[in-house]
Amino acid sequence: MAARNPLSEEELSCPVCCEIFRDPVVLSCSHSVCKTCLQKFWETKGSRECPVCRRRSLKEYLPRNLVLKNLSACVWCVKGQKIWPRPRIEKLKRILDSLEKTRKVLEEAKQDYDQTAAHIKTQAQHTERQIKEEFEKLHPFLRDEEAARIAALKEEEEQKNQMMRRKIEEMNGEISSLSDTIRNIEKEMEAEDVLFLQNFKSTEKQAQLTPKDPEKTSGALINVVKHLSNLKFRVWENMQEILQYRCKKDTETVLK
Structure with a gap:
């Protein structure tokens, strides 16, 4: 019997949260979604429809997808199948x-x-x-x-x-x-x-x-x-003020 290809991460991921399935349930359309994600999705949409195909679910009780749940419990190796990161x-x-x-x-x-x-x-x-x-x-x-x-x-x-x-x-x-x-x-x-x-x-x-x-x-x-x-111009202006002050002082000294 030929060996199966390793499951991809997408195959074991919830279509809503895109994370590895935690508690997957099966809708009447056969799509699987995390139970918590589905409840939040229904609360947001206000209708009981599938997040993938939009088909309305008529079941009150949604069975768990035990196969996916078991495969998603170990991210390393389950029954010889690897989940590659x-x-x-x-x-x-x-x-x-x-x-x-x-x-x-x-x-x-x-x-x-x-x-x-x-x-x-x-x-x-x-x-x-x-x-x-x-x-x-x-x-x-x-x-x-x-x-x-x-x-x-x-x-x-x-x-x-x-x-x-x-x-x-x-x-x-x-x-x-x-x-x-x-x-x-x-x-x-x-x-x-x-x-x-x-x-x-x-x-x-x-x-x-x-x-x-x-x-x-x-x-x-x-x-x-x-x-x-x-x-030079600004310094020259300052120098002129100093010279004028000194000249004035010198003149006052001479007049005394």
């Missing part, structure tokens, strides 16, 4: 592919953050050199103004660096969490089939918790124009 493994593989792509996007975003942080440092160093060169051309009493502008630049640099450090830390956390999820899923896929099917729902739920897309770094760079535009 391949459809769920394939589903998790597709989810893993998606997660891998997401991790790649996050890693590329982190690389962009790292480059932006390095560029911020380079910008700050270059801008500081430009500021110092401009102030070297002015009189010594403008050193205070120079220090104030350097402090403003440093403050903005620190603010921008804090923002990038926060983004990098968040990205590291997202990547670490995603890597843990991937490792957990891969571990579950290597487990015994019974344990795999028992934990599938929680594994699938964990796999679908994908992180949000990384934020763009717009506005993260130092506003160089703010620090350098019209620098």
